[in-house]
Amino acid sequence: MSKTHPNKSKAAKKLASASKPTGKTAAKKAAVKAPSKKTAAKSASTPKTVTKKQTAKKAPVAQKAPAKKAPPVIKKVAAKNAVPVKKAVVGKKTAPVKKSAPTKKAAPQAKKAAAPPLPAAKKQVAKPASTKAAAPAKPAIAPVESAKPVVPSTSNLPTAPTPVAKSSAKTTAKQAPAVVIQEPIAPPKPPVISDEKPVANKSGALFFDSHMHTPLCKHAAGEPEEYAAQGLKSGLKGIIFTCHCPMPDGFWPSVRMSDSEFDTYVSIVDRAAQAYRGKLDVCLGLESEFFPGHEKWIENLHKRADFDYILGGLHWQSKDYLAKFETGTIENFRRSYFEHLAQSAESGLYDCLAHPDLVKNYHPDSWCFAIIKNTVTTVLDRIAKTGVAMELNSSGLNKSYSEMNPGNEMLRMMAERKIPIVIGSDAHKPSRVGEHFITALNNLSESGYEEVSYFQKRQRIDLKISDVLASIRKAIDNNS
Incomplete structure (x- = not known):
């Protein structure tokens, strides 16, 4: 057994320690092996380009069913570039949503997921990476509702005009009645009764026809x-001329x-008065309309001539x-x-009220x-309090309801209330004067x-009916 030389043993240990990498050296090598940021960005940009191309190719299909085509694209990119992200997404349940995110928005998130984690902290990096990648990836892999069919817009199409119900002239008139708002009229004055005893003319006549017209009407x-x-x-x-x-x-x-034409009217009546001076008294009167709201106009009109x-x-x-008052039933009208007849008497504008039941010619077949x-009774009570006279219009015999205005029953009610009475022929042609x-x-x-009665200078003159009857017969004989 040979012994190792001490110097050789030290040299071997030194060589071994030199060949073993230190912590700093390992870090440097790991840094060399790790891809650079540019490389990672380049590798991440590659799937983005592919995604755009795929999206562009699939664009027509995405309009019909965008939700079905979007998941495979995102899933494929994540599997290729970020395996840890794929595991994190699959392992975690995601809540379903109604609308999927557009493919263009999902692609940038895939870019972040594509960056490879550092080897030294693989487990620690995987968890936050999965959290960041999973949030935007939810809409892509979650189930979505089927796309609703696209309905073409009709906003640019011509539309037919809305039909409008045709209304009668009467209905149109009802919608826009003539209404005049005026200041109050002067308080009514009591009628004046003349103290002068009427004297017959040369022919023995005593009475006047107090209602007739001229061509101006x-x-x-x-x-x-x-x-x-x-x-x-x-x-x-x-x-007495009483034109409208x-x-x-x-x-x-x-x-x-x-x-x-008002001044012309006054002039032609005066012309006739001059022509018949000493033979017949020709007087100026006026059939003055009563219509609620026009009272002030009428009051001022009466001041324009010596009536x-x-x-x-x-x-x-x-x-x-x-147009204004024909509403409801015939009887209500x-x-x-x-x-309104009572209101006209209470206005104090008139000496007498013409043809007081003229309304019986409104649907005359139903007049009763x-x-x-009962209504007439109340109205006559009101008129009697004013002292205004009422007319017996003999032309009623020529109207659709052939009866004088008023009829005999209403005349009796007027007589009971001692309402003064005037007679007028309402002649619209010469032959009906005194008819x-x-x-x-x-x-x-x-x-x-x-x-x-009859009126002169706005004063009432009363005559006995027996005297008037006798005077008419005498005058007719004398003038024949």
Whole structure:
């Protein structure tokens, strides 16, 4: 057995220690073996490029079912570049979500997962790496809902106009009735009764026809002088023209003079008065419309001339009146008419109220005074308190409901309340001046009246019915 030389033993130990790597040397070698950042970035960029190409190729398919194609792409990239990330994702349950993340957003996360961990801290790096990689990878591998079919937009397509129900002229008019808001009128004044005793003219006539028209109202014929001539033949002392007054806001313009024709009206009546001076009294009056809301207009109109007589006219047949008040049943409409009749008397604007039951010509086949009697009773009570007179209009015999306005039953109710009564023919042509006056006077007597009236200078003149009947007969004989 040979002995080792001491020097050789020391040399061998020195050589062995030189060949064994130290801690620093091992670290350097490990650093040499570890890929550099540029290399890692390059290797990470490679799958990103592949992902873009794959995404571009699969783009048409992704529009139809983007959720089904996205998971394989992300899964393949993760398996190739980051094995620890794959294990961490598979081992952890992920909550399902409704929408998948776009492929372009998932690719940058795959880039982070592709970086290889350091060998010295493999276990410690794997856990945080899986956490970072798993969070963005959830939408890619989670189950998703099936894509809904794409419905083409119709916003650019032409659309048919919405059908609009056609409305009648009456309905249209109801939606926009004429309403005038005006300041209050002056308090009503009590009617004035003349103390002057009426005197018959040369022919013995005493009475007046207090209602007739001129061509200015657009539905009458004949000049004022022609009406005056007929007045003489009818045994009258005088006549009073009461043409339909002008109204504002286009109120029923087809049956009345315009505001610009008012002075003409005053002029032609005066012309006839001059022509018949000493033979027949020709007086200026006005059938002045009553329509709620226009009271101030009417009050000012009455100041524009020296009138002998103002006759209040309430006309249910005007389009404006129908548009505003023709609602509900026929009887309710008639009740509204009588209510306005009372209001016209209470306004203090008129000397007398024309054809007070004219509304019976509204659906005349259904007129029944008994149905409306309670309303009329209340209205007449209100009118009686004002002292305003009411008219017996003989032209009612020429209307669709052939009866004077008012009828005999209403006349009796008026007589019971001692409401003054005036007679008017409402002539729209000369031949009707004084028409049916003998019949009208007899109706008054039968209804309980003893006196009949007319107006001059806005003052009421009362005559005995018996005297009037005698004067008419005498004047007719003298003028024939």
